[in-house]
Amino acid sequence: MNAVLPDVSRAERAAQLGQLEWVGMQGIDLPVTLAERGCPPTLHARADVQVDLPAAHVKGIHMSRLYRLVDSLGEGQALSPAGLHQLLQAMADSHQDCASGNARLSLDFDLLTRRPALVSEHLAGWKAYPVSLEATLIAGTFSLQAQVGVTYSSTCPCSAALSRQLVEHAFAEAFVGQQGLSVEDVAAWLREHATLATPHSQRSVAQVRVQLGEADELQLLALVERIEQALGTPVQTAVKRADEQAFAALNGSNLMFVEDAARRIQHALAGHYSGPRVHVRHLESLHPHDASAWAGPLVPPA
Incomplete structure (x- = not known):
């Protein structure tokens, strides 16, 4: 058949007139390339892409044009802010017949890298960090936000103090009235x-x-x-007993409330990144609910 295929998006007007803020696709699978040391160069990502539809009478946008453009991210060039800006501009330009001028793209993937054990030589394992990139081009202004997720261990300072008190009282009761305790006696009790x-x-x-x-x-x-260094107790991959012991020591010397964790990250990012936003959750083992804290950019003192 050589007949011209119908194009309803162009040939028909919208039954109900109205501007739409965003129209596009979600959950597009594609490979993306990263220039990150120690990470596989190609990762599986899912993309959401949209343009605005300000022309109230236009029945629909051209999904295939958006797909072909976002598919170019899988051609092997490393992701960069400048490249994402160019892609958004191309998305908007491809829909001039729809009067589109804005575009947005989000990418979700896991940043995969190997992490060495704390103590054991030649022992390492893969660790994934969830990443979201959200790029927008609105009224000619480009914006890009990057979000990363970091899992760590937190030991409660209050619980630690209460535990130390119980051990202290038990020790005092065990050796009440005894004089001249030897190091060996104390070590055996401990x-x-x-x-x-x-x-x-x-x-x-x-x-x-x-x-x-x-x-x-x-x-x-x-x-x-930078986040992991601020927290001090990132979760581990491959471990032997010596590494587990070292991790226990890190936790014991690095007690933190959820407020402490949020402030540590806030201070670690200040002056290095623009507009950092922090959300931390401690998945409580004491409670059936979580402890949470949020922090924005540091405000200089008056």
Whole structure:
């Protein structure tokens, strides 16, 4: 058949007139390339793409044009703010017949990298960090936000203090009236009773969003590592007993409330990233609910 195929989007007018803020597609699978040290160059991503539809009479946009444009992200060129800006401009330009001028794109993927064990040599494992990139071009202004997720361990300072008090009282009762305790006696008691009470700790999650400029590089792993260094207790991959012991020591010397965690990240990002937003959740082992804190950019003191 050589007949011209019907194009309802162009040939028909919308039954009800009205401007639409965004129209497009969600959940497009595609490979993306990253220039991040220690990470696989190609990762599986899901993309959402939309343009605005201000022409009230236009029945529909051209989905295939958007798809072909976003599909170009899978051609092997590393993601960059400048490249995403160009893509959004091309998306808007491709819909001039719909009077579109705005475009947006979101990409969700896992940043995958190998992490070494704390102590054991030649021991490492893969660790994934969820990443979301949200790029918009609205009224000619480009904006790009990057969000990363970091999982860490948090030990409650209050629970630690209460546990130490119980151990202290038990020790005093065990040796009441005894004089001249030897180091061996104390060590033997601690070996058996030091865990009479233990503080609660839990897996915790930090979600951090920053603003990137067009001239910036993504450097997502550098952002992750700055967050992990601020927290001090990122969860581990492959471990042996020596690594587990080292992790226990990190937790014991690094007690934190959810407020502490949010402030640590806030201070670590200040001056390095634009408009950082922090959300931390401690998935409580004491409670059936979570503890949460949010933090925005630091406000200089008056």
